[in-house]
Amino acid sequence: GAVVSQHPSRVICKSGTSVKIECRSLDFQATTMFWYRQFPKQSLMLMATSNEGSKATYEQGVEKDKFLINHASLTLSTLTVTSAHPEDSSFYICSARLSGGNSPLHFGNGTRLTVT
């Protein structure tokens, strides 16, 4: 149980275009999902917390107008990278947890974004 599916796994886009990444909880409902960014050989950087039915909470330094997050249902959150630039190239990973307290995070397989 607790499977998180992320799509696409890889995407290449041109500068100035927008890219949407989907994150789905397949066998559970997730009122909260988390979006991380990972730079090569580095740890995870929490970008934002996605809350179902309300606005996302962004971490300091993350541009909310550039990284649009929508959590329209209990099983789906999307991250849209708007007007992408080469510096946005990175590995983006979503995660969710079954409930609060001691429950672990479950991660999607990540999306490798390359902006040319």
Add this chain to the structure above:
Amino acid sequence: GNSVTQMEGPVTLSEEAFLTINCTYTATGYPSLFWYVQYPGEGLQLLLKATKADDKGSNKGFEATYRKETTSFHLEKGSVQVSDSAVYFCALSELYTGNQFYFGTGTSLTVIP
């Protein structure tokens, strides 16, 4: 505040060697502790967890014991395999900080035949 410190890598071991990856933490309350593993090009997978002091998490031959007195959660495996090559992340989650996750910087492990 909360934080996790892991030993820096990369770590290179021969097959069947003993593995230890050190992890220490700082927390204001009573955190839950986790080890995650990331294989190349993939997301993170939960490897094991421990929710209170003296708990031992174990999975796939890996073990880690929650040591409150030394604020540590070191990952061990008695005999590593080539397929264990991956990046390992120590993490904590604590009620007092809204159950936000704090990750270590990750330790890259390469096992050679």
